[in-house]
Amino acid sequence: MSCLRIGLSVVMMVVAAAAVAGEEPAARGPRTLVVALDGSGQYRSIQSAIDDAKKGDTIQIQSGSYREDVKIHNKEHLKLIGAGVDQVTLLGSDVVGVLYVGKLPYGAADIEISGMTINERGGHALGIFLGRRILLRQIRVNGMVFGQQAEDVRIEDSVLGGSETTGVQFVDSHAELVGNFIHDNDHGVNIVGKSEVRLERNVITRSLFEAVVVTDRSKADLIRNTIVKNGGGVASLGTCQVQARGNIVSQNRIGFLISPSCHVTLDYNALSNTDTNYARPGVPPQPAPELKADSDLTVDAGFIDTNQDDYRLRADTTLVKIGGFSFLGALPPVAESH
Numbered sequence: 001m002s003c004l005r006i007g008l009s010v011v012m013m014v015v016a017a018a019a020v021a022g023e024e025p026a027a028r029g030p031r032t033l034v035v036a037l038d039g040s041g042q043y044r045s046i047q048s049a050i051d052d053a054k055k056g057d058t059i060q061i062q063s064g065s066y067r068e069d070v071k072i073h074n075k076e077h078l079k080l081i082g083a084g085v086d087q088v089t090l091l092g093s094d095v096v097g098v099l100y101v102g103k104l105p106y107g108a109a110d111i112e113i114s115g116m117t118i119n120e121r122g123g124h125a126l127g128i129f130l131g132r133r134i135l136l137r138q139i140r141v142n143g144m145v146f147g148q149q150a151e152d153v154r155i156e157d158s159v160l161g162g163s164e165t166t167g168v169q170f171v172d173s174h175a176e177l178v179g180n181f182i183h184d185n186d187h188g189v190n191i192v193g194k195s196e197v198r199l200e201r202n203v204i205t206r207s208l209f210e211a212v213v214v215t216d217r218s219k220a221d222l223i224r225n226t227i228v229k230n231g232g233g234v235a236s237l238g239t240c241q242v243q244a245r246g247n248i249v250s251q252n253r254i255g256f257l258i259s260p261s262c263h264v265t266l267d268y269n270a271l272s273n274t275d276t277n278y279a280r281p282g283v284p285p286q287p288a289p290e291l292k293a294d295s296d297l298t299v300d301a302g303f304i305d306t307n308q309d310d311y312r313l314r315a316d317t318t319l320v321k322i323g324g325f326s327f328l329g330a331l332p333p334v335a336e337s338h
Helices: 002-020 046-052
Strands: 032-035 058-061 064-066 070-072 076-082 088-090 099-101 108-129 131-148 151-156 159-161 166-171 174-178 181-183 187-192 196-200 203-205 210-214 219-223 226-228 232-236 241-245 248-250 254-258 263-267 270-272 276-280 303-305 310-313 320-322 325-327
Touching (some): 032 046, 046 058, 046 070, 046 076, 159 166, 166 181, 187 196
Parallel strands (some): 058 076, 064 088, 070 099, 076 108, 108 131, 131 151, 131 166, 151 174, 174 196, 181 203, 203 226, 219 241, 232 254, 241 263, 248 270, 254 276
Antiparallel strands (some): 303 310, 320 325
């Protein structure tokens, strides 16, 4: 019995010492930290909750407009969940940009952010630096999203737009953009340096210039995107590598602008653009119909209503069951009415 008492005493002393030192017992599970401007949560500011968060914690943000700069630096396995894009808005405060995930040289890993609107400050809204395994879903960004030296970034089911420069730019990064609405930027998506980016099922519209620019030694895979009503469609520059399959590229001035120094593969894309579907860079760009792939189609996509941003295909569309795709572009045909 005396040995048992001694053992229990030692355990209690270790726990007490950890508490005095500000440490938590190893058995502590993930916590949910609530942020609310009205004081109903544990925190009134998002940054305070992030600073206190430990690995595995979830931060829930209640409705409100948060005028603060938010930085997630040197954190792992953290969720930042807002009450919804129409209920939570991040406005920033003192610096250019509003939300930063990672920071040179610290980074951040396994971060999930959802359910909020991020407004730009100084033209910049969201930055990802040295981040790894970053998931952004169901967010709205008014301004620029910028990623540098980031790995395994995924942005999905989000609305990204309103930037006076570029909507989304990745430099020396690996990323996926899936199922987003990217709108009203100078350029839609810029892929720069040695980046590798996959764009799938995005609608990219109303870019003043090109919807997608791939340059330097970057690689891009464009699958079933709807690229419509931009100054230009997809520009492949530098010594990049691009695969474009199953996309609708329509109502732009130019469809594909392809530098001779790039390696570009086109398969089963549907094109109908105002000046030309294929061109080489120049001043002005030079039409290059010889770049057309045998499997590409020259056809009006037949959207429901582009004036209302309804880029679904009409029920009688011919762009179905082509090249192994159930339909081309980002959005399926509407069901036939009976």
